[in-house]
Amino acid sequence: MRRTVRASEVPPGSVIGVGEYAVGNNGEYFAVGRKCRHLRADLAGGSIDPDGCLVCPWHGAKYDVKTGRMVRGPQGIFAKIPKLDSAVKLLTRAFPLDRGYVRQVGDDLTIE
Template structure:
């Protein structure tokens, strides 16, 4: 998988950081339950939600940047973003281990 790419494997969003490290986290964003397997991994190695660009540190599974929007609105929502960010830091994404063997990728719960 190319660095920055993310795909779905079962209930996991699986991707590769720019440093070439594999990641596997639960697929649902803590903001509005967007499917994170259609997101991307940014240059900082954070998983970015495809709907409103919430960012998650894949090392500790916490939200590090709140959303930029709500429902169909895509723009600044400073107070709302801080509230969701506080929630996202408390309720982390679940993480799993990525295992590569014989050209196949598998996800194992930690």
């Protein structure tokens, strides 16, 4: 399904929800599936770190928005569970976040 949002609604360093996607601006616009692979937190409430990765708002898992793969597993108490980080990252190799295509025309971003 095609969705449109204003680019001005996604200033640099921000993430918003647009349908089933978390749409962000890390210097480039991106769209990835909204549900974290860990406990399905809404990634539209996440943040963008200095590396341009999307960080889950619940437990700090970190995603490469170009591939949809988790590059750092859940943090906090979850970081202390042996092999959880590796297991969740392995899951996202097989099942990365869906990625949408973002096209900009003027101030309109179309997400497909």
